[in-house]
Each structure stands twice: as C-alpha cells, then as structure tokens.
Amino acid sequence: xxxxxRDKEKVKEKEKAKEKEKEKxxxKEKExxxxxxxxxxxxxxxxxxxxKxKEKxxxxxKERNKDQERVRDKDxxxxKxKxKxKxKxKxKxKxKxKxKEKEKxxxxxxxxxEKDDIEKEGEKDREKIKDKEGDKDxxxxKEKxxxKEKEKxxxxxxxxxKERxxxxKKEKRSRTPPRSYSSSRRSRSSSR
Numbered sequence: 001x002x003x004x005x006r007d008k009e010k011v012k013e014k015e016k017a018k019e020k021e022k023e024k025x026x027x028k029e030k031e032x033x034x035x036x037x038x039x040x041x042x043x044x045x046x047x048x049x050x051x052k053x054k055e056k057x058x059x060x061x062k063e064r065n066k067d068q069e070r071v072r073d074k075d076x077x078x079x080k081x082k083x084k085x086k087x088k089x090k091x092k093x094k095x096k097x098k099x100k101e102k103e104k105x106x107x108x109x110x111x112x113x114e115k116d117d118i119e120k121e122g123e124k125d126r127e128k129i130k131d132k133e134g135d136k137d138x139x140x141x142k143e144k145x146x147x148k149e150k151e152k153x154x155x156x157x158x159x160x161x162k163e164r165x166x167x168x169k170k171e172k173r174s175r176t177p178p179r180s181y182s183s184s185r186r187s188r189s190s191s192r
Contacts, residue, residue, distance in 0.1 A: 103171070107171070110164075110167070114160075114164065117160065121153065121157065124153070125150075125153070128146055128149070128150070131146070132146055
C-alpha cells in the first residue's frame, strides 16, 4: 500500500518536474521570440537610419546644385552686364558720331546761309548803285538817304560777321576733345 503511495507521489513529482520543464521551455521560447522581435526592430531602425542618411545626402546634393546654379546665374548676370556696358559704349559712340554729323550739317547750313546773305547784300548794293546813277540828276537829298542806308548796311554786315565769329568760337569750345583723349596726350607729352 505504501509503495503504491510512494509511486503515486513519484509520478506526481515527475509530472511536476515535467511541467516545470515545459514552463522553462515556454519561457525560453518567449525569450527567443522577444530577442527575435528586438533584432527585427534593430534591423528596421538601421534601415530607417539608412533611408534618413540617404535623404540627407539627397538634400545636401540639392543644396550643392542650387549653390552651383546661383554661382552660374551670377556669372551669367555679370556677363550680361558686361555686354550691356559694351552696348551702351557702342550707343554712346554712335550718338557722338551722330552729333558730329549734325554739327557738320549745321555748319554747312550756316555757311550756305551766309553765302546767300552776302549774295543778296551784293545784289542790293548793285541795285542801289544803279539807282544812284539813274537819280544823279534828281538831286542830292536822295544821295544822302542812300549814304545813310549804306552805312546801316555796313553796320549790319559788321554785326553779322561778329556773330559768325562768336558762333565759330563757341563751336571750337564745344568741340574740345574728350577728357580721356586729352589726358592720354598729356601723359604722352610728359613721358617724352
């Protein structure tokens, strides 16, 4: 009877031991699962970090490209400005040439006008002389009048000549060479 009891207790102890063993196995399995999960999480984190690094690299590359583009744009603008300055200089030269042409044309017109005025004056003088010759027998009053007129005409002629001289002086003054030209001439003369 006692042996049976002992056997039963042994069996119970064995079962308990088996149960404990199973529990240990379950705990180990849980630990393994947890370790696997942790490992997977680590891998995911690594992947995420890699992706973030790639994204950062892309951003840096974009910034670098933007900077390079800005530099190129600045260079382009600088070149455009240079071209504009060149064009402005060309336009200035053209304007100077046009002004010179206009000045020449004005001078020609003035000279032609002066010639016409002189010719007209000459014609008037000739007519007056003819009139004098025709009116000699009419009396001396008209002759005095004509002398006065002649004096007036001579005065006018002198005034016109004076105006012409003044104009020419002004033109000479306005036609002084540009500063750069005169300064280069000065430097050349000083170096001699």
